[in-house]
Amino acid sequence: MSTMNVETPAAxxxxxxxxxxxxxxxxxxxxxxxxxxxxxxxxKALCFALxxxxxxxxxxxxGLLSFGHAAFFGGAAYIAAHVVKVLxxxxxxxxxxxxxxxxxxxxxxxxxxxxxxxxYFAMVTLALAQMIYFVALEAKFTHGEDGIQAVPRxxxxxxxxxxxxxxxxxxxxxxxxxxxxxxxRTINSPFGQVLKAIRENEPRAIxxxxxxxxxxxxxxTLSAALAGLAGSMKALVxxxxxxxxxxxxxxxxxxxxxxxxxxxxVFGPLVGAFILxxxxxxxxxxxxxxTVIQGLIFVICVLTFRKGIVGEIAELIxxxxxxxxxxxxxxx
Amino acid sequence: MIPLLNIPTQILFGQLLLGLIxxxxxALLSLGLAVIFGLLNIINFAxxxxxxxxxxGAWLMLEYLGIGYWPALILSxxxxxAFGVLLEKAFLHRIxxxxxxxxxxxxxxxxxxxxxxxxxxxxxxxxxxxxxxDLLKGGYNLGFMFLPIYRGWVVVASLIICFxxxxxxxxxxxxxxxxxxxxxxxxxxxxxxxVPRMITLTYGFGVALAAMAGVLAAPIYHxxxxxxxxxxxxxxxxxxxxxxxxxxxxxxxxxGLGLIEGMTKVFYPEASNTVIFVVMAIVLLVKPAxxxxxxx
Numbered sequence: 001m002s003t004m005n006v007e008t009p010a011a012x013x014x015x016x017x018x019x020x021x022x023x024x025x026x027x028x029x030x031x032x033x034x035x036x037x038x039x040x041x042x043x044k045a046l047c048f049a050l051x052x053x054x055x056x057x058x059x060x061x062x063g064l065l066s067f068g069h070a071a072f073f074g075g076a077a078y079i080a081a082h083v084v085k086v087l088x089x090x091x092x093x094x095x096x097x098x099x100x101x102x103x104x105x106x107x108x109x110x111x112x113x114x115x116x117x118x119x120y121f122a123m124v125t126l127a128l129a130q131m132i133y134f135v136a137l138e139a140k141f142t143h144g145e146d147g148i149q150a151v152p153r154x155x156x157x158x159x160x161x162x163x164x165x166x167x168x169x170x171x172x173x174x175x176x177x178x179x180x181x182x183x184x185r186t187i188n189s190p191f192g193q194v195l196k197a198i199r200e201n202e203p204r205a206i207x208x209x210x211x212x213x214x215x216x217x218x219x220x221t222l223s224a225a226l227a228g229l230a231g232s233m234k235a236l237v238x239x240x241x242x243x244x245x246x247x248x249x250x251x252x253x254x255x256x257x258x259x260x261x262x263x264x265x266v267f268g269p270l271v272g273a274f275i276l277x278x279x280x281x282x283x284x285x286x287x288x289x290x291t292v293i294q295g296l297i298f299v300i301c302v303l304t305f306r307k308g309i310v311g312e313i314a315e316l317i318x319x320x321x322x323x324x325x326x327x328x329x330x331x332x
Numbered sequence: 333m334i335p336l337l338n339i340p341t342q343i344l345f346g347q348l349l350l351g352l353i354x355x356x357x358x359a360l361l362s363l364g365l366a367v368i369f370g371l372l373n374i375i376n377f378a379x380x381x382x383x384x385x386x387x388x389g390a391w392l393m394l395e396y397l398g399i400g401y402w403p404a405l406i407l408s409x410x411x412x413x414a415f416g417v418l419l420e421k422a423f424l425h426r427i428x429x430x431x432x433x434x435x436x437x438x439x440x441x442x443x444x445x446x447x448x449x450x451x452x453x454x455x456x457x458x459x460x461x462x463x464x465x466d467l468l469k470g471g472y473n474l475g476f477m478f479l480p481i482y483r484g485w486v487v488v489a490s491l492i493i494c495f496x497x498x499x500x501x502x503x504x505x506x507x508x509x510x511x512x513x514x515x516x517x518x519x520x521x522x523x524x525x526x527v528p529r530m531i532t533l534t535y536g537f538g539v540a541l542a543a544m545a546g547v548l549a550a551p552i553y554h555x556x557x558x559x560x561x562x563x564x565x566x567x568x569x570x571x572x573x574x575x576x577x578x579x580x581x582x583x584x585x586x587x588g589l590g591l592i593e594g595m596t597k598v599f600y601p602e603a604s605n606t607v608i609f610v611v612m613a614i615v616l617l618v619k620p621a622x623x624x625x626x627x628x
Contacts, residue, residue, distance in 0.1 A: 065433050112613050115620040119375050119432050120572060124616065127569040131609035138602060248565060252440060259437065291448030298441025302434050303426055 018317070019266055023184075026270075030173055039169040040237070045277040046176045047234040052257040052269030053183050054226035059255075060264030061187055062219045063199030067122045067251050068109065068129025069227050074246030075132055076102040076228030081148040081241035082141050091154045091162055095175070095232045102228020103221055105132070110220030114213055117202075126248060133246045147242030151235055162236070172233055179226055184266060186222065195219055227254075249291075256294060259301045262308030271309050344598055345477035351594020352587065353483055353552065356490035357383075359586025360545035361567045362574065363494055364538035366582040367501070370514045371534045374424060374435030380564025381446040382539045384557060385412045386546025387461070388450060391555045394463045401463045401551075408547050409540040416539030420532045428531075443561070450557035458556030486548050493544065494583045501579060510534065569612045575625020585623060 033042055051073055058064050080098035083089040089097065113124045136142045143149075153162035162168045186192050198205045198212050206212050235241045244250065253276065261272025276294075283290045301308070307315060361379060368376050376382075389408030393399035399407065419442060427434050464482050471480040501507035513520040513527050521527045546559075553559060574585030589608050596607040603610070615623060 065436070067436075112616050115616050116572070119436060122433065122436055123375065123568040123572050124612070126565055127572065127609050127612055130565045130569075131606045134605040134609075138605070248561070249444075252444070255437065255440075288448045288451040291444050291451065295441045295444030295446075295448060298444065299423065299438060302438040302441065303423065306430075306434070 022267060026267075027177065030177075034166055034169050039165045041277070041281060043169055043172045043237045044234070045274045046172050047230050047237060048254070048257060048277055049270040049273035050176050050179050050233070051227050051230035052254050052261070052273045053180060054223045054230060055254045056258045056263065056265075056269040057183055057186065057226070058219055058223040059258060060268075061192055061199065062195045062216060062223075064114075064216065064220065065118075065122045065255070066113070066125040066220070066223070067248070067255065068125035068127075068132075069224070069254050070246050070248060070250035071109065071129035071132040072102040072106055072224040072227040073231035073234070073250060073254070074136065074241070074243075075105055076231035077235035077241035077245045078136060078142050078148060080232035081151040081235040084154060084236070085148060085151045086141070090158065091156055091236055094154075094236065095229060098232030098235070099225050099229045102231065103225035106221040106224020106228075107217070110217050110224065114216045114220065126251065129246070129251060130248060133243070133248070136243060136246045142241070142243075145243065147240055148235075149240055151239040151241070153236050153239065168237065172237060175229070175233060179229055183226065187266065191215070191218070252298075253294070256298055256301075258308075259306075260297060260308055262311035262314070263306075265308065265310040265314060268308050268310040275309075341476050342478070347594045347598045348591065349477070349479070349483055349487075349594075350597070351591045352487050353590070354593060355587035355590020356487050357545050357549055357563065357586075358567055358570045358590050359494055359583045360490050360541055360548075361563065362570045362582040362586050363497060363579060364541035364545075365567065365571055366576045366579060367497070367541070368535055368538035369576050371510065371517075371531055372424065372428070372435070373432050374427075374439065375432070375568075376535075376538065377436055377439035377564070378419070378442040378446065379439075379538075379542050379567070380560030380562075381443040382412055382416060382560070383542040383546040383549070383563065384450065384560030385415070385446065386543025387550040387553075387555045387559060388454075388546075388557075389543065390463070390547045390550045391459055391461050394461065395459075401465050401468075401547075404463075405544065405547050409543040412543035412546075413536040413540030417532055417536040419539075420535040424535065425528070425532070443564075447557055447561060454557055456556060456558055458554030458559070461550040461555050464551045482551060486552065489548060490545070493541070494579075497541070498579045498583070566608055569608050573608075573612050573615045573622060575622025577622075577625045581622075581624025 030042075030046075051069070055066065055069050058066055076098035079101045080094040083097045084091060084094040109125065109128045112128065113121055116124055137144060141148075153168060155161050156171055160167055160171065162171055194205065194210055194215055197208075198210070198215055202212060231245060234245070257272035257276050258269050259272070260268075260275055261270065262268025279293070280290060283293065305312070361383060365376055365379055368374060368379075386408050389411055390401070390404035393404045393407065394401075423438060423442065424435070427438055468482045468485050471478055473479075499507075501510055509520065509525055510530065513525070513530055517527050549559070570585055570589050571582070573589065574581040576582070589611065592611065593604055593607055597604040
């Protein structure tokens with residue numbers, strides 16, 4: 001499974017600084033964004049960006065295509081909504097509960113799914129996620145087609161009133177930034193390097209003495225937990241957890257976001273999530289045409305645009321840098 | 333009527349028959365998936381959407397052209413199969429050299445497009461298809477249960493189709509080419525056989541199987557744009573359980589799981605939607621390669 005990815009920009013000398021620069025620029029942009037954009041839209045985009053980044057951790061760096069990440073996103077949304085609304089827990093505990101349950105689900109589903117590879121892995125995750133969907137459809141606490149509505153946002157640590165949209169935005173932004181930092185650190189850690197090694201050549205990683213299954217399972221669990229965090233956050237932002245969140249189409253959507261932005265790039269999932277959330281906003285009035293257009297984007301991406309937007313940009317930078325250094329007589 | 337484990341026999345056998353019918357569709361669809369995967373190395377996510385197209389084909393022919401059940405049973409799979417050939421020519425053949433996962437993503441995109449278009453024109457509620465020919469109407473009282481003829485016909489028809497496919501692939505000259513090309517396409521090409529055309533036609537054939545299942549399903553279920561995505565994920569689980577190595581495996585696990593699902597409806601209805609996934613989880617624990625699969 002060596003072609004399902006793009007090299008990370010960090011692997012090129014000099015681009016690591018570029019990545020840091022982009023991180024700072026994005027942070028500044030995110031801080032002032034509520035003055036120019038509708039905060040609910042921004043929060044939705046941030047939730048999906050985290051969801052996609054979590055998914056990308058698994059596909060882009062572990063080479064594992066999960067087609068069932070909606071189970072963690074939606075499952076956690078239900079848990080967070082339930083404990084906040086019915087049990088009256090504060091929002092921070094709601095997020096923790098959602099994330100924890102998603103992590104446990106990830107551990108179980110991952111434990112089963114890593115027994116198969118490639119296409120079968122994708123089908124197993126899809127099927128197990130569908131099982132979660134049916135559980136959500138039939139369980140009492142999820143309220144079937146209605147979902148859990150009117151979830152109170154509550155007060156963070158009893159101090160910050162999150163029902164204020166701007167406060168909520170910065171709350172979401174901080175959590176997103178922390179989670180994204182965690183993903184960034186994971187990618188660049190020794191653990192992340194081993195994951196990439198497994199992605200590139202699994203038998204080789206085994207022969208080097210790595211317990212490949214442990215790495216895969218840990219990556220799967222971490223990815224599921226972070227997807228759960230995104231889902232719990234989404235439940236608080238929209239004050240709603242519904243069947244849409246656990247549907248297989250949601251799993252497809254996060255795949256598409258990552259693919260459009262660039263599989264295996266740091267910023268790709270963010271870019272992809274923003275583009276698709278924006279698109280959905282503008283196309284909402286056209287009903288099922290959104291599905292058709294998403295399908296078209298899938299087809300176009302697979303046929304002609306496999307590196308995604310960020311992947312193509314990174315390629316461009318790499319090429320111009322390569323030209324410059326070879327033009328300068330191999331300066332370094 | 334003799335109750336068995338406190339379940340009236342009528343209900344028990346009624347559900348078993350329903351299970352057999354669902355199993356027929358699982359078998360036909362996983363058979364098509366297995367045939368396609370064997371040669372193309374692609375998991376056809378669009379299989380459910382094409383099954384739905386088959387059902388819609390029959391419905392549209394009746395609605396606008398007045399074409400009845402029997403012609404539709406042949407025409408609809410032919411048309412949808414031809415559409416499959418177009419899909420292969422236009423899209424799939426471009427990605428054979430890439431990682432198999434891209435095939436899944438591409439056909440997923442195609443499934444979204446097809447389903448979205450049908451939803452756009454026909455909504456999600458579904459249409460009734462009442463064109464069962466007189467020959468298949470009514471039913472027999474077998475004493476222990478009532479057997480509607482059409483339902484019996486679906487089981488028989490799908491067994492015939494499955495057997496025909498098995499025979500064509502395992503016992504004919506053409507089938508031997510196909511099996512050879514599955515093992516080693518380059519070598520078969522070197523013997524002067526047009527492998528790319530064979531791949532295209534194989535995809536068309538697998539798609540036609542799905543469409544035929546769709547026509548068979550049309551009088552039983554509502555013809556709805558969502559009928560494909562409802563069934564395809566279950567079929568994926570069936571494929572994981574059976575393994576995609578053999579035709580017999582696909583058929584046996586299709587029918588078997590349909591029966592298990594039917595039984596679950598009798599004894600523990602709450603779990604009937606999830607039982608196949610639970611079976612899949614158990615199979616993954618006990619025999620990760622699938623019941624009929626070779627070790628990956």
